[in-house]
Amino acid sequence: MEEVKASGYNDDTLDPFVLAFRKAFEQKPDMIIFLTDGSFDDKLIQEVRNMNKNNCVINTLAYIKVGANSEVLLKKMADENKGKYKFVSAKEIN
Numbered sequence: 720m721e722e723v724k725a726s727g728y729n730d731d732t733l734d735p736f737v738l739a740f741r742k743a744f745e746q747k748p749d750m751i752i753f754l755t756d757g758s759f760d761d762k763l764i765q766e767v768r769n770m771n772k773n774n775c776v777i778n779t780l781a782y783i784k785v786g787a788n789s790e791v792l793l794k795k796m797a798d799e800n801k802g803k804y805k806f807v808s809a810k811e812i813n
Contacts, residue, residue: 722778729798731761732759732763733759733763733766736759736760736763737763739767740753740766740770741764744770744771744772744773744775747773748775748803749775749776749790750775750776750777750778751775751776751777751778751782752777752778752779753777753778753779753780753793753796754779754780754781754782754785755779755780755781755782755785755789756771756782756783756785757784757789758785758786758788758789759789759792761788761792763782763792763796764790764792764799767796767799767800768799771800772802775793775800775803776779776800776801776802777796777797777800777801777802778797778802778803778804778805779794779802779803779804779805780793780795780804780805780806780807781793781804781805781806781807782806782807782808782812783807783808783809783812784787785806790804790806792793
């Protein structure tokens with residue numbers, strides 16, 4: 720993880736998130752934790768639904784900021800995949 724650097728602007732996009740979930744599901748995990756500080760295309764919910772063939776638990780986390788629509792989508796993704804949603808504020812991080 721020390722070699723991985725976060726960069727780019729993925730807000731309101733679909734493809735980078737679908738690619739990441741596809742790679743995650745290829746590992747056949749029991750759980751995925753989806754962490755974001757931005758927004759994403761709402762079509763991601765259906766894409767994840769289609770990919771989650773093994774009933775993997777998906778927990779979702781939003782940190783520092785999250786739009787109202789993104790929060791709804793993160794809660795929905797967690798609910799549909801036996802996971803939990805959590806918002807982490809800047810105050811909780813410091």
